[in-house]
Amino acid sequence: MRYLTYYIDKNKIDINNSIFTGTEEIFYNNESVSRKWSFWGTKHSFEVVENSKRVRYEITTSIKCPMRIGFDITRDNEKLLEM
Secondary structure, eight states: OEEEEEEETTEEEEEEEOTTTOEEEEEETTEEEEEEEOSSOOEEEEEEEETTEEEEEEEEEEEETTTEEEEEEEETTEEEEEO
8 A cells, every 4th residue: 555655856755555464665766665564663764866966765654643654754864754
């Protein structure tokens, strides 16, 4: 199940989760870049090249009140999304 699609310039990040296996998977421009098991949330880190420069993303999923899924996305330590 797709939790979130987030666009950064011309790039796309998809956050998916399987309710059957508990596996979260992160896709960057349709390519899998991180896959972890999660029950209450987890932190994904990956590096990609954008405009000839290597950048590092960190995506944290969590359970927030009132019982919703939270997402934080950072790129090179700059907060892009917090919800």
